[in-house]
Amino acid sequence: MIVRIGDNIISSLGFTTEENYQAVKSGRSGLKFYDAGTLGLPEAFTASLIDKQRLNENLTGLETDLEKASILSVISANNEAKIDLSSEKVLFIFSSTKGNVDLLESPSVGDSRGLFLWQSAQLIAGYFNNPNTPIVVSNACISGAAAQIAAMRELASGLYDYAVVIGADMLSKFIISGFQSFKALSPEPCRPFDADRTGLNLGEAAATIIYANKGFNPLAIQLLQGAIRNDATHISAPSRAGEGSYLALKNILQNIDKEQIAFVNAHGTATLYNDEMESIAIARAGLDTVPVNSLKAYFGHTLGAAGVLESIISMHALKDETIFPTLNFHSQDFENQLNIPIKIQKTNKKYLIKMLSGFGGVNAALIFEKS
Amino acid sequence: MQLFIKKHINLSFKKSAEITDFYRSLKIDYPKFFKMDNLSKLGFLASELIFKDEESRFVPREDLAIICFNRSSSLEADTLYQTTIQDNENYFPSPSVFVYTLPNIVAGEISIRNKLFGETSFYICKEFDEEQTFRTVNNAFQDQTTRSVLAAWVESFEEKQEVFMMLIETETSDIIFSIEKIKELFNN
Numbered sequence: 001m002i003v004r005i006g007d008n009i010i011s012s013l014g015f016t017t018e019e020n021y022q023a024v025k026s027g028r029s030g031l032k033f034y035d036a037g038t039l040g041l042p043e044a045f046t047a048s049l050i051d052k053q054r055l056n057e058n059l060t061g062l063e064t065d066l067e068k069a070s071i072l073s074v075i076s077a078n079n080e081a082k083i084d085l086s087s088e089k090v091l092f093i094f095s096s097t098k099g100n101v102d103l104l105e106s107p108s109v110g111d112s113r114g115l116f117l118w119q120s121a122q123l124i125a126g127y128f129n130n131p132n133t134p135i136v137v138s139n140a141c142i143s144g145a146a147a148q149i150a151a152m153r154e155l156a157s158g159l160y161d162y163a164v165v166i167g168a169d170m171l172s173k174f175i176i177s178g179f180q181s182f183k184a185l186s187p188e189p190c191r192p193f194d195a196d197r198t199g200l201n202l203g204e205a206a207a208t209i210i211y212a213n214k215g216f217n218p219l220a221i222q223l224l225q226g227a228i229r230n231d232a233t234h235i236s237a238p239s240r241a242g243e244g245s246y247l248a249l250k251n252i253l254q255n256i257d258k259e260q261i262a263f264v265n266a267h268g269t270a271t272l273y274n275d276e277m278e279s280i281a282i283a284r285a286g287l288d289t290v291p292v293n294s295l296k297a298y299f300g301h302t303l304g305a306a307g308v309l310e311s312i313i314s315m316h317a318l319k320d321e322t323i324f325p326t327l328n329f330h331s332q333d334f335e336n337q338l339n340i341p342i343k344i345q346k347t348n349k350k351y352l353i354k355m356l357s358g359f360g361g362v363n364a365a366l367i368f369e370k371s
Numbered sequence: 372m373q374l375f376i377k378k379h380i381n382l383s384f385k386k387s388a389e390i391t392d393f394y395r396s397l398k399i400d401y402p403k404f405f406k407m408d409n410l411s412k413l414g415f416l417a418s419e420l421i422f423k424d425e426e427s428r429f430v431p432r433e434d435l436a437i438i439c440f441n442r443s444s445s446l447e448a449d450t451l452y453q454t455t456i457q458d459n460e461n462y463f464p465s466p467s468v469f470v471y472t473l474p475n476i477v478a479g480e481i482s483i484r485n486k487l488f489g490e491t492s493f494y495i496c497k498e499f500d501e502e503q504t505f506r507t508v509n510n511a512f513q514d515q516t517t518r519s520v521l522a523a524w525v526e527s528f529e530e531k532q533e534v535f536m537m538l539i540e541t542e543t544s545d546i547i548f549s550i551e552k553i554k555e556l557f558n559n
Contacts, residue, residue, distance in 0.1 A: 042459045097473065099444070104453040117444055117495040133503070136495040138444055140473045146492055153510035174449070177456045178469035227514060228490040229433065230482040236470045247433060247488055251516060359470060360479035362491055 006081025141358030144307020203300025242281030268294020
């Protein structure tokens, strides 16, 4: 068990957790339509992009937007946590799916390109004069959950008192064209879990959670347990039986009173197969009566940031005794009917579950508790 | 918790063609191999050698975690994919290339081949780090289901194609899992 002592989200919906939380609460989406030519792409797309001008006004002189957003996010999270980030008792854990991959577009050679994920992590931890080698997690779209699990384990091993978990990804022609080639993108704002869902939208974000192994707990919320399991069926398609996702859920639900689960924040990308797979896994885990939501229609799929960002919004919702509806959801056509609220609801229950899945057959589940 | 290295293997190749030659020499019939990128091929081949004499191989199991590390993530596949989108006049983004632009696909390939439903994780480090390997593998056993870890350093970028893989278990065997031993075996 580890304790959240500070957090931040930088996204299209704002540069603080509070800005982002209030935007979600008022039902605002950061998704916008972008014409062909944006980011050099020959096709139009709908996505959630960070205000780069605001980003650069806040921090100058560093290599890339990804690193700037990450550093700003850590500064903001530590305004709340107020720990000495230069201490050897603090470990930085950086989660990113594609890092600075956009740098491949402009040809140059050598390590100075900043293409390596460990370079970004070193630059970010180095900005705060942290003496430890940062950990870099790159586990496709579950990276942000995998990084929090790594934080739990590192803090449990007793070497560190604090973990700074950063999830960040920026969009580029590389990433968007790849998802377009998979025919995974929806031309309009996505509709998670909806019978008429047409695919996902991508999003940019940097998000940070600072965890402690003990001590002051301002939100009174802790990360209790996390698990990662593989589908072992296909490298890019979700399991038809939801096997890995179900096993991850089963693992974190041991000794948990399901009656006390406030809600499940699913991956809910709004692709045909992901959402159906999750409906199967949720039902198999005996959670079909528990409210389920997805935040993808607010932020898009923010890749390596998603696990961190969506955990933050969900933790604050749990504290706020609130269950958010899934924006753009109207009706479901799953064989296993889920409880998917269409309006904001109140809850006084104490657990929240976060689910994520990704390429490579990976699935993660986290459980948080309000004390 | 005392852990043991049950098996280990080191492979390195100078060219992609050598990887395919090695596959052929093993007389394995697994056509999916030819669809894989070099990173996945390296991990796949090492895992074949590790698992080949394992009892009840292919029986689905959840208690084995795959923990991989490397320096360059999927930069080799990334560079290849970039050539398919660099020029809008000659633009042909391919899903079969794009899917390998994630380092953890190799762990997925090994899971599919061997029906492994346990944890799969991928970490990136500046260079092979026996201390981080030791710590991360030990930490993986904090998952109460995990009884074995297949740990791999698997790197394919520019001139370097190498894989170092260990099967680490709680069950007693001859080699004790330690930082010094990892370093020694990696440098063999």
